[in-house]
Amino acid sequence: MKIDYHTHHARCGHATGSLEDYVKRGIEIGLAQIGLSDHIPLVHVDPADYYPEMAMPLEELPRYVEECFELKAKYAGRIDVRVGIEADYIEGWEEEIARLLEPYRWDYVIGSVHFLDRWDVTDFRQTHEWDGKDRMAVYERYYDAVAKxxxxxxxxxxxxxxxIKRFGFQPEGDVQHLERAALEAVRRHGLAIELNASGLRMPAAEMFPSRRMLEYALELGIPVTLGSDAHQPERLGQYLSEARELLKEVGFTQLATFKDRTRIMIDF
Incomplete structure (x- = not known):
């Protein structure tokens, strides 16, 4: 079964294509399931006083969900559309995030750390924020946020x-203890992780997470799903064949899928 659970579209401001473009492309490339998972509106910064085109405007959130369910019904029998959201974790803003998520019937919610306060560590326009910083301290802070x-x-x-490795900024010391602590937190709280193939087209030049993190995830019994993190319809499914092969090499035999906030494991 071919799946892709991490996708973005034009509403977020930094992707192209409509939701329907992604669904049609999913049918074209033979996906059994496509997860629609655009960025949640920003809660901790004023979009008018921040970098443009970071996430969908607040007023678009209900329209996004409505369109997702319309497409789910329209293409039933041709592709299984799962309705999701990528909801940034912002320390100290948990109640605000929960209020945004609560009204809607999601199939799944992705928890991603992009922000350390106002710094989006995944934004190419903000790499100057690394200047003069203790990189190990940044990694410690990042992985602490993942655990939280x-x-x-x-x-x-x-x-x-x-x-956090996206742009190739690495500390001098070993960060394996930080990676393992984050994975142990994921296991402790019963979550899955994704193998996000988009890292292959970035300066990091490897998927998120690395093979060594996948090996430890397998050891801990953490389920894994797949996502291309496509921001253009033509990138839907990109590198996911390589991702599936990597999972098989590491020893995974199943993928995590999600419906109505319930995890369903499938063989691959």
Whole structure:
């Protein structure tokens, strides 16, 4: 079964294509399930006083959900559309995030750490924030946020768990203890993670997470799902064949899928 649970579209401001474009592309490439999972509106910064085109405007959230369910019905029998959201974890803003999520009937919610306060560590326009910083301290702070996200009960799985490496900024010391602590938090709170293939087209030049993190996830019994993190319809499913092969090499035999906030394991 071919799945892709991590996708974005034009509403977020930094992707292209409509939701329906992604669904049609999913049918074209033979996906059995497509997860629609655009970025939740920003809660901790004023969009008018921040970098543009970061996430969908607040007023678009109900329209996004409505359109997802319309497409789910329209294409039933041709592709299984799962309705999701990528909900940034922002320390100290847990109640606000919960209020945004609560009204809607999600199939799944991705918990991703992009922000350390106002700094989006995944934004190419903000790489200057690394200047003069103790990189190990940044990694410690990042992985601490991942562990806190896992503990909130807001999420079904953690997205691109080691995305802090995206632009190639690495500490001099070993960060394996931080990676393992984050995975242990994921296991402790019963979440899954994703193998996000988009890292192959970024300066990090490897998927999120790394093979060594996948090996430890397998050891801990953490379920894994798949996502391309496509921001253009033509990138839907990109590198997911390589991702499936990597999972098989590591020793995984099943993938996590989600429906009505329930995890369903499937063989692959």
């Amino acid at each position: 996200a896992a503990a909130t009960g807001l999420y079904d799985y953690i997205g691109h768990i080691d995305v």
